Amino acid sequence: MNISGQTQAVLLLTAYFSKPVKGDPRPLSPTEWGRFALWLKEKETLPEALLGNDPNSLLSGWSDKSITLERIRFLLGRGSALALALEKWQRASLWVLTRSDAEYPHRLKKLLKTDSPPVLFGCGNRNLLNKGGLAVVGSRDATESDLQFATSLGNDAAAQGYSIVSGGARGIDEAAMQGSLTHEGTTIGILADSLLRSATSAKYRKALMANNLVLISPFNPEAGFDVGNAMSRNKYIYCLADAAIVVSSTKNKGGTWNGAVENLRQGWVPLWVKTTSEASSGNAELVRQGAKWLPGERLELAALMNAAEQTAEQKVAINQQKPEPLAPAQMSLSEIKEHPPVVCEPPSSDKFVRKVEAAEQVVVVAPPVTMSFYGLFIYRLQELTAKAPITLDEMLTQLDASKSQLNEWLKRALDEGHVKKLSKPVRYRWQQQQVQQPSMFDDRS
Numbered sequence: 001m002n003i004s005g006q007t008q009a010v011l012l013l014t015a016y017f018s019k020p021v022k023g024d025p026r027p028l029s030p031t032e033w034g035r036f037a038l039w040l041k042e043k044e045t046l047p048e049a050l051l052g053n054d055p056n057s058l059l060s061g062w063s064d065k066s067i068t069l070e071r072i073r074f075l076l077g078r079g080s081a082l083a084l085a086l087e088k089w090q091r092a093s094l095w096v097l098t099r100s101d102a103e104y105p106h107r108l109k110k111l112l113k114t115d116s117p118p119v120l121f122g123c124g125n126r127n128l129l130n131k132g133g134l135a136v137v138g139s140r141d142a143t144e145s146d147l148q149f150a151t152s153l154g155n156d157a158a159a160q161g162y163s164i165v166s167g168g169a170r171g172i173d174e175a176a177m178q179g180s181l182t183h184e185g186t187t188i189g190i191l192a193d194s195l196l197r198s199a200t201s202a203k204y205r206k207a208l209m210a211n212n213l214v215l216i217s218p219f220n221p222e223a224g225f226d227v228g229n230a231m232s233r234n235k236y237i238y239c240l241a242d243a244a245i246v247v248s249s250t251k252n253k254g255g256t257w258n259g260a261v262e263n264l265r266q267g268w269v270p271l272w273v274k275t276t277s278e279a280s281s282g283n284a285e286l287v288r289q290g291a292k293w294l295p296g297e298r299l300e301l302a303a304l305m306n307a308a309e310q311t312a313e314q315k316v317a318i319n320q321q322k323p324e325p326l327a328p329a330q331m332s333l334s335e336i337k338e339h340p341p342v343v344c345e346p347p348s349s350d351k352f353v354r355k356v357e358a359a360e361q362v363v364v365v366a367p368p369v370t371m372s373f374y375g376l377f378i379y380r381l382q383e384l385t386a387k388a389p390i391t392l393d394e395m396l397t398q399l400d401a402s403k404s405q406l407n408e409w410l411k412r413a414l415d416e417g418h419v420k421k422l423s424k425p426v427r428y429r430w431q432q433q434q435v436q437q438p439s440m441f442d443d444r445s
Helices: 005-014 030-042 069-076 079-091 106-115 126-130 144-160 172-181 195-199 202-209 227-239 254-266 282-288 301-320 333-338 373-385 392-399 403-415
Strands: 095-098 119-124 134-137 164-166 187-190 213-217 243-246 271-273 419-422 427-430
Touching: 005 030, 005 069, 005 079, 005 095, 005 119, 030 106, 030 392, 106 227, 119 126, 119 195, 119 202, 126 187, 126 213, 134 144, 134 172, 134 227, 134 254, 134 301, 144 164, 144 172, 144 301, 164 172, 172 187, 172 202, 187 227, 195 202, 195 213, 202 213, 227 254, 227 392, 243 254, 243 282, 243 301, 254 271, 254 282, 271 282, 373 392, 373 403, 373 427, 392 403, 403 419
Parallel strands: 134 164, 134 243, 164 187, 187 213, 243 271
Antiparallel strands: 095 119, 119 213, 419 427
């Protein structure tokens, strides 16, 4: 497999090539890579310049608690492991895309920006990645009726000329994908594990040869199943589609639920759910949080896609109106750091104005005066965890703060009773109780 120096550098810095060894520095996460790549761009330095050179001289001035020079040197020194991995991937007809490649999905870069995965491994027709489609997700342990419903969605998508976008997992994902492929429709599978095995599987061989299928993964092609990877993969399913359907979900539990709630929170694509008579189901709760029931009559997918267009039009209309004040919870920590508050005098001493020169708009923000970064973190944390618990990795994506800083703030928030720590997997949920608000003059950060 011939790859450019740019791709080689990105792979060395962000990818695993074998099972992790305890104690070895880990590759950069998407958030870390976004931070490091932005710094390189500002310094007008290409990642490939780090190959074969001492990074100390090229990275003069770089300072980051988690991305140390020692870590970078270790990652860049894995050339032999990369060469062996490339040879194995080539035998399985796998390819690699980085964010600088023209064929990299522009939808991911547009919606996720620097949090889009730095590397995508894949096989099949990569031209499908930028064509959108209908995301179909649901439980691995689905009922027979839900599996039949997912298969019918795949059939309808193929008949109506839309791709199915799903996660390739057993259950609903696989049923929808196979429903499309058996009717010669096109399908995008975003896998959380075992891409190498899937690429050589008999069940996908015919569709891959017919250019009706593309399988991609942001993780090592030989990686086994990991709950964290499955959770973080969900956002890519939504961002590569035009609309999404949840066939079945369990309230406050599982990857389907977490992915759907994240999509509602971020507003990536319109979310529809299969009708159910169970008021306590996850589907019913998703509707209460902003999703829509699927219409009961024959499903015309164009109507679901039109909803996506209407959503975009509404966003444009809103942007053209006078901006509404933003609550502190709507600001990221990085925004606050980059745009420090300007204190205003009367009529109120508890407001400040932040001017943002974007599209000739001035945005008025109204959190308390001189609140510490920890206080702003508490406001943001309440918004993120009030409806559903989230993981530390999800916080890292949402808040754009270092992992060490988040751990420090979370420990303090736990001690003060703002959040509750859940296990299996570890998540954090806002405590619905009267607690003392952080002092606006508290200078601990």
